[in-house]
Amino acid sequence: MTSWSPDPAGLHRPAYVSLADQFARAIGEGLLPAGARLPPQRKLADRLDLSVQTVSRAYEDLIRRGLVVGEVGRGSFVLPAGAENSPPYLARRPGELIDLSILKPVTDRMHLDRFRDGMRWLADNLAAPSALSFRPNSVLPAHQAVASAWLRRAGIEAAPDHIVITDGVTQAMTTAVMTAVPPGGTLAAAALTHHLLMPLSRYLGLHLEGLPIDGQGILPAPLDQLARRGSLRALYMQPSAINPTATVTGAERRAEIAAIARRHDLLIVENDMLNAMIVDRPPPMAVLAPERTLHINGFTKTTMPGLRLAYLAAPAHLAARVANRHLVTNWMATPAMVELLSHWIGDGTVDDLIGWQRAALADRHRIAAQVLGGTGYRWHPQSLHIWLELPPDRDEDGFVAQARQAGVAIASGRAFRLSERDRRNAVRIALGSTGPEDLRRGLVLVAETLARDPEPLLPMV
Incomplete structure (x- = not known):
């Protein structure tokens, strides 16, 4: 809980908007940092001589502005600045990085051949309404x-x-x-x-x-x-x-x-x-x-x-x-x-492709087990990814940055987290976004990063 509190003298009609504006300014000025818990609605209503409904509407307005998140049984918390602009995957081609950040099915040359065959079938069989209506x-x-x-x-x-x-x-x-x-x-x-x-x-x-x-x-x-x-x-x-x-x-x-x-x-x-x-x-x-x-x-x-x-x-x-x-x-x-x-x-092509994907993922999960088998990650035989929980002393964003410096891109758990309740820092690792050898090398780099001391990265000067 922060010591900052809204000023009753600064409230004007509609009260919920001016209350939300005060919170927004405090967040923007750093008086309410990321992760700060907002006061319970009833307590704040009593303190400001407002109805609980007015405070509730102000909190909902902050949620709509992307400044706050509500959590069942815990309250409302300030979101990190620019949280919505942080996709879990790399938005651009990663260059020399092994990209295990974006969730994709496993593909190989067969898929391109199938798609080209499909385009040829379409050229000969496309119905007129599909082209003209x-x-x-x-x-x-x-x-x-x-x-x-x-x-x-x-x-x-x-x-x-x-x-x-x-x-x-x-x-x-x-x-x-x-x-x-x-x-x-x-x-x-x-x-x-x-x-x-x-x-x-x-x-x-x-x-x-x-x-x-x-x-x-x-x-x-x-x-x-x-x-x-x-x-x-x-x-x-x-x-x-x-x-x-x-x-x-x-x-x-x-x-x-x-x-x-x-x-x-x-x-x-x-x-x-x-x-x-x-x-x-x-x-x-x-x-x-x-x-x-x-x-x-x-x-x-x-x-x-x-x-x-x-x-x-x-x-x-x-x-x-x-x-x-x-x-x-x-x-x-x-x-x-x-x-x-x-x-x-x-x-039957869709069934064939699904069956192929299921078998390909089984191979990818075998690679993950060989490299990361001792880490206790979460997985399912047909999942396109694994969920790797980090030790208590490892920050997920810092870990992602260290892994990227080592040569592999993975996704921070922060991008998927709606609630801080029972938080465990974690990363998502995609299994289908690259070839099997790059996957193995990328997972080895993740394992090596996990084994290193969690020393923070220093800025380049």
Whole structure:
């Protein structure tokens, strides 16, 4: 807790805006440093002779400005400056660095050959509406039927006209979150979550709450506690190995969460990006709670990077809202690529690519085990990454900087952290972003960095 406090004399109508402005100035001037805990809302309300609702609105405004994060059961904390401009991966080609920072599927020459073959098939078979029409309804219905059949393989019953096809998971996630939570509403997610969910929530004016997790994912009791407050509208989940810790939430835990969502009338945004690649995965949330789940089923991470498409399936009562929000943000998925995806699902290419990816990841995980086997990292046999927790004396950003100086790029856990509760410094290491030999060399460099003393890097002069 900091000694700085807002000045009651500086408040004016609307009080919540002027209160938020005082906090913003204090943060900008360094009076409230990163990590500082804001006063409890009721105590501050009493001190300033304001209503709790006014203070709550001020805190929500700070969250929307990207200055503060709220944490269930702990309070509100100042975010580091420029946090939203720090993606976990390298935005540019890393030059001589071995890049294990960006999450990609494993690829080789076969994928390029398949894609070129697919382009030749498109040249001979592209339907006229896909090339000439502006109207989604004249282009996509047949492909929505393919999507419905694909989802049915996982037990998800979605009518074709309840499915929106998007240019990848990011567009689907944006559409789903916009549908599930109105501006000013509250969205909950795991304490470690998708790195884009935090800036997305700020841009949409949402209050994002981090929930405690364990080896099964989101803990049900804190979710129930948060929902009882009455402001929570939806829960964002990544229950199948694509989350930062590579966790697969078990069937019983999923059923508990579905029951809580039903009891409190919460919507669920389920990012099932790896879908069919996960062997023996539990039933999706869209099977356990179909009446309230917006299900995202992607292909980029399971087949190849160029196939940037995803299916977003909605319950009947939300289908029109989903379609409208996708129209105003993206209009429609690229028709030619949708044609190719449907063709590849029909002729078995997608299944072949998923099977190939599963086997390739098994090889990558064997390399990781050989190099880092004694470090106790988290992983799943079909995850595209590992999650390496660091010793208590190792700062994750400092470790990333040291590893990069040694010649390997990895991702800091800070980019995925929504809550500081039970924080463990960690890094994410992608397994598919480079060839097997570079992966081995990069992991050796990580292991060597881990073995060195955590001496801070000195500035170059």
